[in-house]
Amino acid sequence: MNKSVRVSILALAMGFSQFIWADGFGEEGVSNVDAYEGKPVVAQNGIEEVGVVSAVFTPGVDSDGKPMGASERFFSSVKTVFFDTELDGLEGREITHRWFYQGKMVFEEGFVVDKSKFNAVSKKHMEPRKVGEWRVEVRQKDTLLEEKTFTYLAGI
Secondary structure (H helix, E strand, O other), X not given: OOHHHHHHHHXXXXXXXXXXXXXXXXXXXXXXXXXOOOOOXXXXXXXXXXXXXXXXXXXXXXXXXXXXXXXOEEEOOOOEEXXXXXXXXXXXXXXXXXXXXXXXXXXXXXXXXXXXXXXXXXXEEOOOOOOEEEEEEEEEOOEEEEEEEEEEEOOO
16 A cells, blocks of 8 residues: 555544645655644644644633633632633634533634644633533634533532
C-alpha cells in the first residue's frame, strides 16, 4: 500500500474529512498550510492537532486566568460560570464563545487569537431562575470547533 493511501485511510479512520495534498515535501505528504477549517489536519510528520485543545466549565479562574476546577454541574449558589478554552494553532483568527439556554443564544463573546497557544475565557452571570441545560459553542466564523454543555441546578 503506498503512503498516500495509508494517509487517506488514517485520516478517514480518525474522522478527518478535511485535508489537502501538497507538493514540495520531497516525498508524498500532506500540508496543513491554509487547510485549517476547524478540524485537525494531517501533516507530513503525522497528525497535528489544531483548534480547541481543551474546553471546561469552571466556577472561577485564578490570577493567571487558569480554571479553578472543572465541572458540568453547578448549583444556583454559583453566581458566575466561566468557560475556558485552550486553543492551539489558531493565531490570527477570530473565535467566538456562544452561550445558549433552552436553545436560544443568550450571550456571545469574541476573541482575536494573537498567539499560537491561546487561552480564551468567557463568563456568564447566572440567574437562579434559569435552571436546566446550558450549551456553549466555540466557533471560528461559521465553523463549529467545539461544543460543551453543563447543567445549572436549583438549590444549595
